[in-house]
Amino acid sequence: MNFLPGSSSAGKNIVDKAYVTNSSHFRKVVVHVTAMGLLFIMALTIRLAFLQANHSNVFMQRDAGEYLNYARNLAYFNVFSKAPPGIAAAAPDAFRSPGYPLLLSLVLRISGEQRFLENALTVQQVAGALLTPLTYALGVFFLHPAAAVTAGLLTAFSPHLISVGGCMLSETLFAFCLLAGLCAFQWAIRGTVRVLPVSALLFGCAYLVNETVLFLPFIIAAAIRWRLNRYEDSDYRRAMKRGLRIFVLVFAIFPCVWMFRSHVLLPPVAARGTDRAIATLSHGAYPGFIYKTRFFMPFPYREDPQQPAFGSSMENFTRILWQRAKAEPWRYVSWYFFEKPLYLWRWSIIQGKGDAYIYPVNRRLEEISPLLGVMATTMRLLHPWLMVTAALALPLLLFKRRTETYFPQVRQTLSPQLVLITLLYFTLLYMVFAPWPRYSIPLRPQFYLCATWSLAILMSMIQGLFSKHRAESSISESGPFNG
Secondary structure (H helix, E strand, O other): OOOOOOOOOHHHHHHHHHHHHHHHHHHHHHHHHHHHHHHHHHHHHHHHHHHHOOOOOOOOHHHHHHHHHHHHHHHHHOOOOOOEEEEEOOOOOEEOOOOOHHHHHHHHHHHHHHHHHHHHHHHHHHHHHHHHHHHHHHHHHOOHHHHHHHHHHHHHOOOOHHHHHOOOHHHHHHHHHHHHHHHHHHHOOOHHHHHHHHHHHHHHHHHOHHHHHHHHHHHHHHHHHHHHOOOOOOHHHHHHHHHHHHHHHHHHHHHHHHHHHHHHHOOOOOEEEEHHHHEEEEEEEEHHHOOHHHHHHHHHHHHHHOOOOOHHHHHHHHHHHHHHHHHHHHHHHHHHHHHHHHHHHHHOOOOEEEOEEEOOOOOOHHHHHHHHHHHHHHHHHHHHHHHHHHHHHHHHHHHHHHHHHHHHHHHOOOOOOOHHHHHHHHHHHHHHOOOOOOHHHHHHHHHHHHHHHHHHHHHHHHHHHHHHHHHHHHHHHOOOOOO
């Protein structure tokens, strides 16, 4: 008996099937890699063009100035402090998260002062360009590749993501770490469980850039753990449970170490992130971001005589807010439950130069190139419709099973649970805190993915209606009196 492959017709069929399978898989990989590469090149070209037009006049005050102080103190004095560098024995603090200043200090050490700004912003724009292939990579888990490309293009063309990459702000780095963490987690739950520690590391980096992400990994892990009971594969279930425990433990190292440093190693008078959080709570407690006059709309707390006491402690905050809410209960109910999400996801920046720009720029996108102007205008016009379709993702997901009974085509579309959980988490979070539109910029890739998924579901439903109508028409035409 000859056991060599191809020595019989059965062996030949096995080899042929394996060849076809491997060939098909290879073609899919080539398509995905090509799409991701083209998206990255396109996004990077746009971002470098914007940086080239605006690198000579980068705004370095307010938040950007504080980040620069942190970076220089770390690079030159090995102390994490927002105090202006050069002050003898600057006191350490924990007012801002350490991740972004650590990156800036690393670039400063490598580049030196002369090329620091150019290199730091170039690194940011490269990270911003990487959001586009990452959006595609996450999207293909639950979207058709063409729809994932659409979400990637929206991310590439987003004026907010383009402009914020030219600012000395943490939004771009946070967006990258968060999206990369979600991609790795999605990859892990699809079978590659060993990637979960990588996802935990990326979520940990996201926490070090922006501490608002603190509870998200635990919520995602709990959601996946609950869904594991539906799987019949006991080996997969066992591996995922073990992987989720490692995921939670690895991620927990990051907040534990940072909180230990903040609460144990800092003097009692040092500024902490909790101080900034309470102040942000008070900043978000003005309905419509107005205290009395519209003139102070971006900064209503500046004309409030009860500031800074309002945002100085949780006791003061809850007492003053309760007094004001009792005087106008429906105004505050409307503000906290309905208006805040709209403000968070609106197009125009409130605390900034307006439109898609936080800080002043030399040349806006439409001033750099007519093509970029058309792109920015198109994205501005699409934004309200994208908000509507992204908001539809939650009811469409909740009623997906019921919808499938009437529209079988919908069964072919998988669900974006991780993306939707992320958007809901941050939306609910900023319904409590100040919903400045700037805070939604790092979430634009997930926003575009949800909007694209909703459009895919709606198109499947419309296609189902047309198919049903054609089927009924063909039945009526072939009735008993039509032969």
